[in-house]
Amino acid sequence: MKESRSLRLYARLLELYPPAFLQRHRAEMLQNFADLEGAAPSKAALWLLIGKDLTMSLISHFFASRLGTYVIAVLVAWILLFAIGYFRYGSTPGHPALHAFGGFLLGMLSMYIATRLYGTPQNSSYVIGVLVASILIFTTGYLRYGGTPGHPALQVFGGSLLGMLSIYIKIMLISSQTT
C-alpha cells in the first residue's frame, strides 16, 4: 500500500476509535481509505467524506461505551446543579457556573483525545503535557489581558482542570477493571 500523507494522517486519526474495534478493522479501514483516496475527485471531497464519517462514527462509538455513559451522567448532574442553583439563587452576575461548565467540557474533551492519541492512562506524560499546555494558555492570557472582572478565565481554567481530572479518573477505573 502506497503511504501517502493523507493515509498517514488517517492512520493517526484511527487511534481515536476504541482499541477492540481497531483490532478488528484497522487493516480494512486503511485499505478502504487508500481505495477512496485513489477514486476521489479531490482531496477536499475525500476529507469531507472522511471528516463526516469520523465525527458520526466516533460519537456513536463514544456514547455506546461505558465512558460515554459516564459523560452523559456527568452532564445530567451539571444540568441538575444549574437548575437547582438557578431556582435557589437566581441568575449570578458574570455567569461563573457557565464559564466553569465550558471549561469542564473542554477539559474532558482534551483529556479524552490525549488519552486516545498518546497512550494508556497509566502513562502520565500526556497528562503532564495537557496540564502544562493549559497552564501556559492561562498564563499567556492573564499576562496579555490582565485580570478580568469576576475572573472568567480563572473559572474556565478551574472548570477545565476538573473536567480533565474527572475523565482521567474514570478512564483509570475502566482500564483497571478490564485488565
Added chain:
Amino acid sequence: MSKSTPPLPLTPAVFHILLALFGKERHGYDIMQQVKADSGDAVKMGPGTLYGSLDRMIEAGLVAKGDTQDPRRIYYRLTALGQTTLRAETARLSRVALVARRQLGSA
C-alpha cells in the same frame, strides 16, 4: 437485537448494506460503492460508519464474515436471517410507499 426476530424498521445504512450483500459476498470498499450506486449517491458511507454497522449486524446475526485470509479485504455475506430481514423491510417499505402514493394521489 434478537437473532430470531427481524428488527424493523431498519436504518438506511443497515438496509443498504443488506441490499448490497444480497446474492454476492463483498468486501468493505465494494459494499460502500454498491450502496452509493443503489441509493443514487444519496447514501455515502465512510469506513467508520460501515464497519460500525457491520459489527452490529454480525452481532444481530444478519451478516457473517466470509472465508478470507487477507485482513485488508475481508468479505461479508448475508445470513438466512439477513435475507429474511431484507425481504421483510422491503415489503414494509413497499406498503409505506403505497400508502404515501395513495395519500398524495388523493391530495
